[in-house]
């Protein structure tokens with residue numbers, strides 16, 4: 843049984859793995875583990891995303907983030923390249939932990955509901971494709 847956790851992530855309760863919802867790639871164990879450990883991380887200079895809006899040759903502050911204070915971490919599925927998450931952190935900061943799930947409780951909750959989570963949760967890449975092509 844696979845539980846959609848975000849637009850691009852499942853937890854497979856049978857294998858206890860974080861799984862990419864786009865390509866079904868097993869990312870890493872979901873038990874007590876941050877899914878980001880199974881992703882590719884691109885540590886980006888924030889000026890690539892938020893370019894200066896005034897001339898950096900003339901002004902110290904350009905409305906573009908200072909890379910000495912801010913980095914953008916982008917997380918990608920290593921199999922299909924889908925971008926799963928981004929976050930702004932100070933340089934050198936490790937990936938943040940945004941969700942760690944109690945697998946046993948998650949399994950018990952879905953067993954109690956008696957429905958397939960993939961039928962009950964109606965958002966995500968496959969549903970969006972269906973919605974926008976019909």
Ligand SMILES: [Zn+2]
Nearest residue numbers: 862865919922
């Ligand atoms: Zn993938």
